[in-house]
Amino acid sequence: MKQILSILFIAIQFSLIAQTTISGKVTDAQKQPIIGASVYLDGTYDGTSTNEKGEFSFSTSEKETQTLVISFISFDTYIKTADVSLLKNLKIKLRDDVNALDAVIINAGTFEAGEKAKVTVLKPLDIVTTASALGDVMGALQTLPGTSTVDEDGRLFVRGGEAEETQIFIDGIRVFTPYAASARNIPTRGRFSPFLFKGISFSTGGYSAEYGQALSSVLQLNTIDKPLEEKTDLSFMTVGLGVGNTQIWGKNSFSVNTSYVNLAPYQEAFPDRNNWKKPVQALSGEMVYRYQFKNESLLKLYGAFSYTDFDLIQDDINFVDGFRFGLNNRNLYFNTSYKNRFGDNWKIETGFSFTNDYSNINIIDDLVTDNENSMHFKVKLKKQFSNRFKISFGSEYFMTDFNEDYTPNNGLKLTYGFNNNILASFAETDIFFSKNLATKIGIRAENSELLNEFTISPRVSLAYKAGKNSQLS
Helix, strand or coil: HHHHHHHHHHHHHHHHHCCCEEEEEECCCCCCCHHHHEECCCCCCCCCEEEECCCCCEEEEECEEEEEEEEHHHHHHHCEEEHHHHHCCCEEEECCCCCCCCCCCCCCCCEECEEEECCEECCCCHHHCCCCCCCCCHHCCCCCCCEEEECCCCEEEEECCCCCHHHEEEEEEECCCCECCCCCCCCEECCHHHHHEEEEEEEEECCCCCCCCCCCCEEEEEEECCCCEEEEEEEEEEEEEEEEEEEECCCCCCCEEEEECCCCHHHHHHCCCCCEEEEEEEEECCCEHHHHHHHCCEEEEEEEEEEEEEEEEECCCCCCEEEEEEEEEEEEEEEEEEEEEEEECCCEEEEEEEEEEEEEEEEEEEEEEEEEEEEEEEEEEEEEEEEEEEEEEEEEEEEEEEEEECCCCCCEEEEEEEEEEEEEEEEEEEEEECCCCCEEEEEEEEECCCCCCCEEEEEEEEEEECCCCCECC
């Protein structure tokens, strides 16, 4: 019996000797204790939670080098790797998590929380329910602060700049002719249906080094990554109709919609000062194909077609019989984009777009034919080193080939055209000093063959969250 007690005593003594105590105190940036933080050794069951003073203490039988992990909601996870004998009386200060919902955001560029850009301002339902927008993306955006409404145009103006100074992108790839063709003093509309997009990112306060050419703002249209359900949409109007359908099979999905509009009933019921020889007719269609790969990479193919035809005579003090303007326009846009994650928090985004815009224009008795082919290729790499530090860099190439034939009524044909190719590279970093202070620093270099000009554009954006409902940018 004495031998058994002796053996038990030795075993208990050995067990006590083998245990190591890990202890410390956890506070925030204001040195206030954090209560209930989770503290444990990675890969083990040894751990505890902090008490009302932010203190913790637990024992472990682990030896040599171990990893201590401390986590609490709305704070960055703390990780320390050291010999267990050194993990005593630690003074640990947790930093605010910059991905928290109340963290600072910046409206120049694409600071993100997870996969959803915080600068998204409108969703499809917002567009079709915004008063005076008439279901048009551009019309809805004209209701936002910083934009300007030009009644006789209908395009998007920001801070008084030209409409061309607001560039429009679909899934990060440029759209060269985003507006439907129209006559002077008659508002135009955007070419795209809002229901194919999951959200719209729009900034009137600057833009990142990813974008160039002296812009007033950047409008990002992001197509839906994966539809949630198969559906068919039907729309009936007094001036036209539309139909759409979405199909899902495996990792594939396909959405298509088309619409036809004829304004003859409207122009008959509400006559204006124009003499319509041929009412406005418009046919349009869009499609999106998506494929989700096993490694979460995503391939999208987007295509859009539109056709517009009308002929009218407008009042003009310079022409007794009025000014005749007839237009037949055909536009084709194709866009493909690919996103993939690889390596250690690296992400690649690449894409290509092609636009063909063809117009036959009758001006009084003269004929003008315009044909424009445009292309955009882009590749971008992003690396997230931590929640507080990210970098991105890439290159892109723009090509524009424009040709115009002018044939007056005397038959002497004139031809005009130009080619404009632009090569650009950019680099940018996102730095979060805290959840109240963030900055984006970047630089862009461009070379224009048409202008024979090379430019370098440095960019800095800074945002400070002054209070719960206020921010200075």
